[in-house]
Amino acid sequence: MRGEVTMAGLTLRQIEVIRAVMLAGTIAGAARMLGVSAPGISRLVRHTEDSLGLRLFERRGGLFVPAIEANAIFDQLGRVFGGIENLNRAVDQLQRGATVDLAFASAPSIAQFIAARALRHVRARYPDLFVDLNILKIEETIDYLMLERGEFVMMSFPVENAAVRNDLAAEGRLVAIVPEGHALAGQGRVSIHDLIRFPMVGVDPRDPYGEILARPLRDAGLPVDYAMRGRFAQTVVSLVRHGLGVAIIDEFSVAELYMPGVVRLSLAEAAPLSVYVVTKRGRLLSGFAEYTIQQFRKELQRATESRPWEMPVRS
Missing domain, CATH: 3.40.190.290 (D-Maltodextrin-Binding Protein; domain 2)
Structure with a gap:
């Protein structure tokens, strides 16, 4: 992960993958959202949990449910992606000439x-x-x-x-x-x-x-x-x-x-x-x-x- 932009100990790629798993509820669903292979998503989730020393998801019959102890992390992830969406929206408006x-x-x-x-x-x-x-x-x-x-x-x-x-x-x-x-x-x-x-x-x-x-x-x-x-x-x-x-x-x-x-x-x-x-x-x-x-x-x-x-x- 060296060379990637990090945020609170996580790279932007890790943040993107964690959010995709949270939204999809499964590794396969997250892989489809991101257009990548499921094994790659699974490995990155495990690596992230190991590097942080935290459990991010509970595995329940093939579903990935956000772990209770990681709620604060997921709250911050929501804010981060909200900011990114606002940024993209502002860029799109600027490209269209809105508000200018x-x-x-x-x-x-x-x-x-x-x-x-x-x-x-x-x-x-x-x-x-x-x-x-x-x-x-x-x-x-x-x-x-x-x-x-x-x-x-x-x-x-x-x-x-x-x-x-x-x-x-x-x-x-x-x-x-x-x-x-x-x-x-x-x-x-x-x-x-x-x-x-x-x-x-x-x-x-x-x-x-x-x-x-x-x-x-x-x-x-x-x-x-x-x-x-x-x-x-x-x-x-x-x-x-x-x-x-x-x-x-x-x-x-x-x-x-x-x-x-x-x-x-x-x-x-x-x-x-x-x-x-x-x-x-x-x-x-x-x-x-x-x-x-x-x-x-x-x-x-x-x-x-x-x-x-x-x-x-x-x-």
Whole structure:
């Protein structure tokens, strides 16, 4: 028995065997419980009694009955196994995510579709994990991370602050959206110069996300002149759906396969977009957070690789 963990003079293996005999009442029954041979169980019981100098069981017609003088030992065995069962239950709950919270945040554009896809995988792996998903603007990110309200933020703009780190999660691009039945709807690919011929919907270009959406216009030397403005990407999409204009939007905001009322078009001009995982510098992330970030990366990548609405460019 040298090298085994012991408890009150007994190895864990001896404790396991003694308890099995106590529950089964026979050597054969204990052997079946433990999936071992009956002679091995019998030898271990005899060795244990001899080494302790105590009689643990009375033999009555083939039955093993706990000896009266060993009652105190069996009481302790019950407590030991109760503790082990509680430990195993706690491990199982942790593996399932029970009694644990995962808090993180996302920019509205990423939360719209990508977050749900990522969380579907998180839920499958940790079915009991409580998830607290917040929707943040970039200016709210610092307080959220510094006060440790959540572990990370998915953002479409790097947060300039020495207290946080920005890790690239994915590279995407901007696209154009027009209402169904619009004059541009059948083209598949349009230029910025095509879009400005129609009323445009956007986000305030002084907003960090709005600045990203306005960049193709500015790069082309065109004015940022919106007929309507919304606060979030979802608002812009809704305005376009209802025929109130055309828009430039990030592809993750319109990553759903079916979007009735909206037609997505590729931009002829290069319009890259980056997504970042923003975390508090020096903070260790939980395994749940790391797994969730991994799923975000995968779903963001899938969104950029699969664009069923995109028409091939004709040569």
